[in-house]
Amino acid sequence: MKTVVIVGVGALGSHLALLVRNLDAQLVLVDFDRVEQKNVLSQFHTRMGVGRNKAQALAQALQGMFGLKVETVPHRLTADNTDAVLGKADVVVDCLDNGASRRLVQEWVRAHEVACLHGALSADGQYGRAVWDELFHIDNEDVQGAPTCEGGEHLPFIAQVAAQMAFALQQHLEHDRKRSWDLFPGGANPL
Numbered sequence: 001m002k003t004v005v006i007v008g009v010g011a012l013g014s015h016l017a018l019l020v021r022n023l024d025a026q027l028v029l030v031d032f033d034r035v036e037q038k039n040v041l042s043q044f045h046t047r048m049g050v051g052r053n054k055a056q057a058l059a060q061a062l063q064g065m066f067g068l069k070v071e072t073v074p075h076r077l078t079a080d081n082t083d084a085v086l087g088k089a090d091v092v093v094d095c096l097d098n099g100a101s102r103r104l105v106q107e108w109v110r111a112h113e114v115a116c117l118h119g120a121l122s123a124d125g126q127y128g129r130a131v132w133d134e135l136f137h138i139d140n141e142d143v144q145g146a147p148t149c150e151g152g153e154h155l156p157f158i159a160q161v162a163a164q165m166a167f168a169l170q171q172h173l174e175h176d177r178k179r180s181w182d183l184f185p186g187g188a189n190p191l
Helices: 011-019 037-041 054-066 082-086 099-112 155-175
Strands: 002-007 025-030 071-073 091-094 115-121 128-132 181-184 187-190
Touching: 002 011, 002 082, 002 155, 011 025, 011 054, 011 115, 011 155, 025 054, 054 071, 082 099, 091 099, 091 155, 099 115, 115 155, 128 155, 155 181
Parallel strands: 002 025, 002 091, 025 071, 091 115
Antiparallel strands: 115 128, 128 181, 181 187
């Protein structure tokens, strides 16, 4: 069984975990952050998870709703722990929202020749990406720490991007294909 490590289980990562729950893969959820009340508007987190670590709260929800057991890493990905956090991954899925952390993931997967799918959302909910590492260029956020997709108004588009990511991951795991897309509300352009 392959191991899929999802780094960042906020807007994209939490919905992705929900959509890939039936894949024949061991999921590992990585996130240091805590669930806040505002997160339940745009993320697959419940009010019962508020105040808890996002990775652990999502793991509990997936187990309670579907009987799915996943591993969690409730810590921030850093230069000092990338080997420990990503070391057993067959595929890494980057659902982060900042350039510095994305660079840690990209440097590690390239050095270790591990497949990596990157997901990205613009804060205004008008653009998203589901792109394999070979085609992914990291952009820095306009304002460091700026919120992305917070009010819930972009939830359908968040789900659309997460669904394309789930499809790309499924195609890779089952057929060794790597398909990438640029996404817009209501549409997708293959890369």
